[in-house]
Amino acid sequence: MKTQEIPTPALLVDLDAMEFNLRLMADFFADKPAKLRPHFKNHKAPMLAWKQMRTGAIGLTCATIREAEILVQHGIQSILIANEITGDWKTDRYAELSRHASLLVGVDHPAQICDLARAQRKYGTTLQVLIDVDSGLGRCGVKPGEQGVELATLAKQEGLKVRGITGYEGHLQPLPPGPERDERVHAVCQDLVQTKTMLEAAGIPADIVSTGGTGTYAVCGSYPGITEIQAGSYLLMDTQYRDRGAPFRRALTILASVISTRGSNHAVIDCGLKELSAERGLSELKDLPGVTLKALHAEHGLLQLDTNSGPPLEVGQKIELWVQYSDATVNLHTSLYGVRNGQTEEVFPIIH
Amino acid sequence: MKTQEIPTPALLVDLDAMEFNLRLMADFFADKPAKLRPHFKNHKAPMLAWKQMRTGAIGLTCATIREAEILVQHGIQSILIANEITGDWKTDRYAELSRHASLLVGVDHPAQICDLARAQRKYGTTLQVLIDVDSGLGRCGVKPGEQGVELATLAKQEGLKVRGITGYEGHLQPLPPGPERDERVHAVCQDLVQTKTMLEAAGIPADIVSTGGTGTYAVCGSYPGITEIQAGSYLLMDTQYRDRGAPFRRALTILASVISTRGSNHAVIDCGLKELSAERGLSELKDLPGVTLKALHAEHGLLQLDTNSGPPLEVGQKIELWVQYSDATVNLHTSLYGVRNGQTEEVFPIIH
Numbered sequence: 001m002k003t004q005e006i007p008t009p010a011l012l013v014d015l016d017a018m019e020f021n022l023r024l025m026a027d028f029f030a031d032k033p034a035k036l037r038p039h040f041k042n043h044k045a046p047m048l049a050w051k052q053m054r055t056g057a058i059g060l061t062c063a064t065i066r067e068a069e070i071l072v073q074h075g076i077q078s079i080l081i082a083n084e085i086t087g088d089w090k091t092d093r094y095a096e097l098s099r100h101a102s103l104l105v106g107v108d109h110p111a112q113i114c115d116l117a118r119a120q121r122k123y124g125t126t127l128q129v130l131i132d133v134d135s136g137l138g139r140c141g142v143k144p145g146e147q148g149v150e151l152a153t154l155a156k157q158e159g160l161k162v163r164g165i166t167g168y169e170g171h172l173q174p175l176p177p178g179p180e181r182d183e184r185v186h187a188v189c190q191d192l193v194q195t196k197t198m199l200e201a202a203g204i205p206a207d208i209v210s211t212g213g214t215g216t217y218a219v220c221g222s223y224p225g226i227t228e229i230q231a232g233s234y235l236l237m238d239t240q241y242r243d244r245g246a247p248f249r250r251a252l253t254i255l256a257s258v259i260s261t262r263g264s265n266h267a268v269i270d271c272g273l274k275e276l277s278a279e280r281g282l283s284e285l286k287d288l289p290g291v292t293l294k295a296l297h298a299e300h301g302l303l304q305l306d307t308n309s310g311p312p313l314e315v316g317q318k319i320e321l322w323v324q325y326s327d328a329t330v331n332l333h334t335s336l337y338g339v340r341n342g343q344t345e346e347v348f349p350i351i352h
Numbered sequence: 353m354k355t356q357e358i359p360t361p362a363l364l365v366d367l368d369a370m371e372f373n374l375r376l377m378a379d380f381f382a383d384k385p386a387k388l389r390p391h392f393k394n395h396k397a398p399m400l401a402w403k404q405m406r407t408g409a410i411g412l413t414c415a416t417i418r419e420a421e422i423l424v425q426h427g428i429q430s431i432l433i434a435n436e437i438t439g440d441w442k443t444d445r446y447a448e449l450s451r452h453a454s455l456l457v458g459v460d461h462p463a464q465i466c467d468l469a470r471a472q473r474k475y476g477t478t479l480q481v482l483i484d485v486d487s488g489l490g491r492c493g494v495k496p497g498e499q500g501v502e503l504a505t506l507a508k509q510e511g512l513k514v515r516g517i518t519g520y521e522g523h524l525q526p527l528p529p530g531p532e533r534d535e536r537v538h539a540v541c542q543d544l545v546q547t548k549t550m551l552e553a554a555g556i557p558a559d560i561v562s563t564g565g566t567g568t569y570a571v572c573g574s575y576p577g578i579t580e581i582q583a584g585s586y587l588l589m590d591t592q593y594r595d596r597g598a599p600f601r602r603a604l605t606i607l608a609s610v611i612s613t614r615g616s617n618h619a620v621i622d623c624g625l626k627e628l629s630a631e632r633g634l635s636e637l638k639d640l641p642g643v644t645l646k647a648l649h650a651e652h653g654l655l656q657l658d659t660n661s662g663p664p665l666e667v668g669q670k671i672e673l674w675v676q677y678s679d680a681t682v683n684l685h686t687s688l689y690g691v692r693n694g695q696t697e698e699v700f701p702i703i704h
Binding site for chain 2 (some may be wrong): 089139141170258260277296300327331352
């Protein structure tokens with residue numbers, strides 16, 4: 001099918017750009033002790049997870065029990081839930097899935113350890129955890145150092161298998177690349193590695209230190225002692241990470257149709273915030289200089305045309321918009337159309 | 353199942369509040385010449401559409417061909433797509449669906465009429481349209497008056513059946529209720545009814561004038577000549593419409609679990625912007641004075657606790673948040689849990 005014939009609105013990935021990103025990341029990790037465990041939350045497409053596995057990923061990172069379940073169902077054998085889970089329902093699922101694959105999950109509070117230990121007793125499977133250390137993001141995680149050791153000791157006492165440390169310096173992703181950011185990322189890595197060393201000194205052998213995003217993968221991935229990188233957005237990319245200086249190509253766009261025009265400077269497309277997230281700003285148009293997305297309603301996008309640049313848009317015309325925030329936009333779709341040279345080569349199901 | 357046992361994050365509807373809203377709206381229309389054709393886009397739940405039909409709705413309004421398809425598949429026989437459609441794929445679907453139900457769609461440009469006429473010839477079904485008149489929202493629609501007559505004349509020449517007028521004063525929904533807003537809504541209604549009269553004078557018998565939202569249903573629904581109201585948000589409601597003074601009860605919440613806490617004033621929940629839209633602002637907590645949602649990340653919500661109000665939150669504790677913007681939040685879910693007195697009475701599938 002020609003790209004222009006895909007029913008709109010539709011989520012497209014430029015296969016050339018995606019493959020460029022896949023190779024660039026694989027090349028980076030080829031000679032590093034650290035390995036890539038890419039974040040599934042970004043694309044939620046098992047077929048893309050397998051592309052990542054075939055180019056060197058050691059497993060996948062994810063954010064929820066549901067995502068872990070999807071990965072297990074699609075044959076991924078090593079999964080990190082870089083998040084906390086609580087309650088019987090989720091810890092039961094975690095134990096059940098741990099029978100089928102090697103799962104890791106973050107803990108930062110005795111209550112999670114208590115819930116996991118209960119599930120472990122119920123299912124008779126050894127459950128693995130990482131100590132979640134706050135790298136300064138101020139979301140989840142214990143303080144680096146002694147607090148991590150205390151929690152790991154409790155987890156060990158409760159019979160859980162502590163494998164190491166997980167962190168995420170999300171607050172440093174938006175910083176411009178350069179020595180100042182690198183220094184702050186190094187400090188984060190040092191805290192994580194040091195906490196791991198303290199675990200070992202306390203008699204808890206730990207082999208994993210996981211952190212890093214698309215903005216920081218190179219700095220974290222080169223830091224001695226960091227064993228895994230969680231970057232996910234690098235594959236499909238978005239304008240947000242492009243603006244942060246990440247060296248990958250934007251691959252993700254929305255195809256939309258012009259459904260209405262008025263005069264020469266107003267047009268409306270069949271794509272609103274139910275298909276294109278505006279949570280982190282409005283999208284740029286692709287290959288349409290002088291055209292600006294000025295508002296997203298629920299099912300409509302309102303375009304402003306600079307009348308001095310190019311011809312007016314026609315009703316029925318197809319246009320593309322760069323995705324501003326890939327995570328939240330992919331979340332709105334169930335199909336990702338892989339396109340090259342104006343043709344659809346394959347369609348990747350997005351599983352929720 | 354107890355409400356507290358629903359796996360989180362989950363979308364809940366308070367059945368008492370929803371039934372109050374259903375009755376209030378039904379009572380309003382009981383003695384009016386205008387009737388309710390509620391918007392399906394808001395809840396996307398066929399079971400709720402049927403609750404609306406059983407309490408007096410004459411059919412459903414929707415925003416997309418896909419929504420019309422879902423409605424037809426669930427037995428709704430009268431459907432207005434209050435939007436424009438273009439291109440072979442969508443107009444073919446429109447013609448196909450028109451074989452199974454009475455469909456209406458907006459037009460505001462000759463190109464849409466041309467596409468619909470092509471589909472009509474291909475399928476041999478008479479296709480119905482409404483002239484979409486811009487009520488001042490500045491999105492789609494022709495100017496009221498002569499422009500509408502010209503377009504209707506063209507549609508008639510092309511063999512389409514023009515049934516009347518559709519508008520939507522979306523820009524007036526946020527205004528505070530009162531004489532000033534009523535005056536502006538009256539002016540909109542007058543334009544729509546007048547355009548319909550002009551159609552009839554031009555030999556195009558028209559029986560439909562459709563407009564009105566949850567903020568304006570009462571004013572539009574009382575205006576002579578307005579035949580249908582498109583309000584949708586009234587059923588589930590949200591904080592946005594509550595703040596605009598709509599007389600309905602908020603029925604829609606997200607149930608989330610506290611997954612992490614730090615000190616006495618910081619907690620994290622398992623609900624981010626992938627489950628709760630922040631496109632129109634951050635949600636309020638339900639029944640938790642002194643607790644504020646201060647940020648939504650993709651899969652996390654960060655809560656700030658005023659340490660002077662009530663006990664701290666516990667890891668594993670369930671909390672509820674009022675939905676700020678129902679349209680975009682329902683769009684992120686596939687199940688709506690109907691709850692009453694702390695129990696789940698039924699689960700309404702949300703179809704996408």
